[in-house]
Amino acid sequence: MDAALADDLPDGLVVAGPDARVQLVNAGAERMTGCSREELLGRDVREALPLQDTTGRDWWATTDPWSGLAIRTGHRERMLVRPGGRELLVTARYARPGRGAPVSRVVLQLRDTEARRRFENDHAGLISTVAHELRSPLTTVKGFTSTVLKKWDRLSDEQKRYMLSTVEADADRVTRLITELLDISRMDAGRLEVRRQLVDLEALLRLQVERMVAAGEEEGRFLVHVRGPLPEVWADPDRLEQILSNLVGNAVRHGEGAVDLSVRPDPDGDGVVVLVEDEGEGIPEEHLGMVFTKFWRGNRRGGTGLGLYVVRGLVEAHDGRIAVSRSPAGGARFRIALPSGVPDALREG
Structure with missing residues (x-):
């Protein structure tokens, strides 16, 4: 990408090549990292931009784009921390010339604290959504199983069949929700695997x-x-x-x-x-x-x-x-x- 065009992007952009050295830095990345273009270009991106996850672990050692799993293509937006405690939302893309080939380019997209607020709102929205979606089927499961256990002899076969089929459907609904949440977690971490x-x-x-x-x-x-x-x-x-x-x-x-x-x-x-x-x-x-x-x-x-x-x-x-x-x-x-x-x-x- 042309450097002048990259400067027009609202987000920060840092591109590292197959040797992990920084090839491109836009104005947004300079502003968000506090480092000038001259300080970053040509350096090993892992040293130029030391990043940690929110638990204090070295993010570069954890994600390891150049030596890690060849099936990974990056990760969606996640919170990372710069030295001094400055937080950034980072999206990574690992470009490969072919499926399973070595990484030819790592592209980092950086967002500021406004994006962090959106991230936190998404997190709160996810918790609220999950709580709401779990409450309804679990309430039904609890009610019907309690009724069947207490009134088994007084219920007709048709009533039992209806209640048990409803419990089964709600259990399937909860299973689908959990599957969605696990998939979102893997996708956001760039660790979703497909077995071809x-x-x-x-x-x-x-x-x-x-x-x-x-x-x-x-x-x-x-x-x-x-x-x-x-x-x-x-x-x-x-x-x-x-x-x-x-x-x-x-x-x-x-x-x-x-x-x-x-x-x-x-x-x-x-x-x-x-x-x-x-x-x-x-x-x-x-x-x-x-x-x-x-x-x-x-x-x-x-x-x-x-x-x-x-x-x-x-x-x-x-x-x-x-x-x-x-x-x-x-x-x-x-x-x-x-x-x-x-x-x-x-x-x-």
Whole structure:
């Protein structure tokens, strides 16, 4: 990036090369670190910018971009501390020429105390959301299990079945929430792992339909299309199932009419494109840019607002891209682009 262009960025930017030496520093980074460009350029970034986490540990030794796990691509925004106690929110990106290849560039984005306040508000919002989302199912579980234990002989089989099925559904809801929280923690720390293997995308799409039908949805509501011969895709089947389950579930709950699931070769690359589309009102134009942010719920009530944030993180962990727009039928259209071929790390192994 041109240094003059980098100076126009509102955040601090520091770029280090494959030898860990600083290659670029913008004006924002000078302001936030208190170091001039001349003091930083050409130096080992680990010495020029000593950073610690909030527990006092050396952050560079912990994250180790150049010698650590080859699957890591960086981490999302987190609080780090400079000598003297100055706090910064740092986002790191580890650029690699290929999946599993050595790091060619480390890009650090720095934010100031205003971003810290947003970070703290997010943290408080997360605690409030989790507390609210846990209270409702746990209250139901407690009430129904207590009733079944105390009145077993007076309840009909139909009443027992209803109560136990409700308890099971709420237990699943709590499990999904915990899974989301664990995934967010791993994504924010840059430690989300995907276990790649050859996957059958058509089978994964049809599995989503089977599960929705088993849950009571009409089979005729779902359309599955495979357009053209597909290249090989290596991905984590459990993570892909998590992505598709979230998107298809949203389409069923918030859309109307048919839900169209399709997969085809990517016309803009060597991979594949998966589309999940529904009918109905869709997402307002002014909200499209916020869909994948934490706590976004649109005009809906209930839910954590974390599902699509996790979906984006899981797609990006596969070196993929996800976007949202309006479908031709008027509803929401989610487009996932995934790379094809055997990952470099697996090929070398």
